Amino acid sequence: MTSALTEAVNALKQATDSITRRLSQTTSEELEAYVEERERYIQSIRSSVGSAAPGEVEALKPTVDDVLAKDAFIVRRMTKLRDEASEKLNQTAQAKTQRTAYEPAQPVDSYFFDRKK
Numbered sequence: 001m002t003s004a005l006t007e008a009v010n011a012l013k014q015a016t017d018s019i020t021r022r023l024s025q026t027t028s029e030e031l032e033a034y035v036e037e038r039e040r041y042i043q044s045i046r047s048s049v050g051s052a053a054p055g056e057v058e059a060l061k062p063t064v065d066d067v068l069a070k071d072a073f074i075v076r077r078m079t080k081l082r083d084e085a086s087e088k089l090n091q092t093a094q095a096k097t098q099r100t101a102y103e104p105a106q107p108v109d110s111y112f113f114d115r116k117k
Helices: 004-021 028-049 056-102
Strands: none
Touching: 004 028, 004 056, 028 056
């Protein structure tokens, strides 16, 4: 019988392995879902550590170390996606600025109506 701690650590490792296998094609939405899933596993691990059997935490340490080592790759991918999004936003803002510089401030075919008093 496996404990809740072992199950949570193994599930976290499986999720981490899954995301790192396809990391170069991963979208920001997939990474966001992974981070939320990872947080649930970590909460489960934190709540289970206190009731762990003697030696269980030490036995799971290599698995946790493997997950932590892969975190650096995931963070690097997240940073790359953030930078790409920032670049696109900057390009959009720059294009808007350039476009408004050449557009008239008022409609071209505007008419003014005067009222007689």
